[in-house]
Amino acid sequence: DAKTTQPPSMDCAEGRAANLPCNHSTISGNEYVYWYRQIHSQGPQYIIHGLKNNETNEMASLIITEDRKSSTLILPHATLRDTAVYYCIVRVVGGASGSRLTFGEGTQLTVNP
């Protein structure tokens, strides 16, 4: 699976948009971009995933650049409950190892009141 690079930490004011970047310059054509988060002492939580088109769900939006070498997770109106470590994961789908998630160090997002 392609390696991802994320900033170690970010801060955001409550009610503002949180934009979390991720670089995945070695991504292959059959690899998806996934975002998970881990709130302290809980299990990782799925947020969103995409292949090449931008995606939106009730939690967030995912913007993938045209060359697919980077992406941004957007939390449109961050709340204190969004404070967590956010993981950007690039994942090959299919094959013997196609199901595993490879977690990096992620970005610690702190939403401030």
Added chain:
Amino acid sequence: EAGVTQFPSHSVIEKGQTVTLRCDPISGHDNLYWYRRVMGKEIKFLLHFVKESKQDESGMPNNRFLAERTGGTYSTLKVQPAELEDSGVYFCASSQPGHMIGSQFFGPGTRLTVL
């Protein structure tokens, strides 16, 4: 719908003892995964079941770890004998059958402390 559940939530054992962790996936989820985070490290994949079969066990650290999923429902992860470096949080996740690109739903984890 109940989520992924794990038992126990915490376990404290002495080096050399045996511990068995249990995971109950979401009903109907054929895919079951084990991950763990040891102190100061990243979350690492251990293995993947499809129903009762081990699809990928390449992440299992050594033969002291044994995972089973008899009947394709709940799974157990046994550590025997436990070593100090096995301390960490063990997560279980499940996903829908045949849904390779779908999301994995994680349980709350079992915090294992080996003294």
